[in-house]
Amino acid sequence: MKLFECQNCRNPVHFENTVCVNCGFRLGYLPEHTLLSAVEPDGDAFTALGDRSRPYVFCDNAGYDACNWLVPAGEDTTLCIACRHNRTVPDLTVDSNLASWRKMELAKHHLFYSLLRWRLPMPDRTEDPEEGLAFDFLADVTAPDGTVERVLTGHDAGLITINIAEADDAEREARRTAMMEPYRTLLGHFRHEVGHYYWDRLVRDRGNVDQFRALFGDESRDYGEALQTHYTNGPPADWRQSFISTYATAHPWEDFAETWAHYIHMVDALETARAFGLKIRPRIRNAEDLAGEVDFQPYAAANAQDLVDAWVPLTVAINSLNRSMGQPDLYPFVLSVPVMEKLQFIHEIVHQPPA
DSSP: OOOEEOTTTOOEEOTTOSBOTTTOOEEEEETTTTEEEEEEEETTEEEETTEEEEEEEEOGGGGGTSOOBEEETTOSOSSOTTGGGEEEOOOTTSHHHHHHHHHHHHHHHHHHHHHHHTTOOOOOTTTOTTTOOEEEEEOOEEOTTSOEEOOOOEEETTEEEEEGGGGSHHHHHHHHHHTTOSOOOHHHHHHHHHHHHHIIIIIITTTOHHHHHHHHOOTTSOHHHHHHHHHHHOSOTTGGGTOSSSGGGSOHHHHHHHHHHHHHHHHHHHHHHHHTTOEEOOSSTTOGGGOEEOOSOGGGOSOHHHHHHHHHHHHHHHHHHHHHTTOOOSOOOOOOHHHHHHHHHHHHHHSOOOO
16 A cells, blocks of 8 residues: 655645645545545535546545545546445444444455556446446344344355444454454455455456466365365365465365455555565574565566565564564464465466456
8 A cells, every 4th residue: 555645735644544634635535546635625526636637526425434535527426436336335324334334445445446556357237237346235134033144245246245243343353263263354355255256357257267277276166065164174284385374275266365365465565565665674693584675566566476575574574563562463374385376376367468
């Protein structure tokens, strides 16, 4: 994620900010310019100080304090490119639902920041009614008899469903512990589930299935049966040798989605490190392998190895900082050679030009 500055006063501002705390100017994100811009009123619209070529309006969901993205005035839609992919949102008259939805929208917009940086295909349900990318944000339903109908987070032909309970920090931590996951975040859910969508778009539809199977395995084996076996028996004892997580062992589709999410984690975090000019220079002898800096643009990296070479020293330092604060490792993962090969595959299909 880039670090931004207010065009009015040059104060540092961040992706999720809606107002510059220094000068009070309202802020809006211009996705086509990858720019958070100060804005000033211009009749019924706004002038963006970062792009004065045309007037803009805020996405309708800014009225719920759930979006800070701008839309060119006069367009047919009043929703930004991220929000127009919503199919269902929770009942916003419920205060807790509104608070949860705001968290979900922040994570979703962070996801779209990355997808737009790579110019990946993302038709919505208007453009592609059968397999367009869409989101359902749903809550568990309690029947009159007290039984609870659970909402399962998942993907089906472009439709991503996420249980809004995942926006509750305590509930998500309880689920992480119960499922013995070292890492579980709301943004991680979005990145994982959209990985299933891009398996269809970038692997299946672009003729990359054979290369996928050579690395991840045969995805045609029964998915439901594979998941049941995983939940019954758990991962193989040597899973770290070939997989990024235990869940990745369940089925090749899940291996792909976990690796896809991990690739985005790396790229976006490295861009943040680059924006802050972070350099790792350990003050001990013989620590050359722990030295590094991000001296390239991660979203345009030449290959996955360049990303990993910068990533490993950074994560060692961050994990050490966390331990100093009595916190668990921020990055509890191991990048084996097979995982590296899978990350390189993700890198290649992300940057593969459309046919």
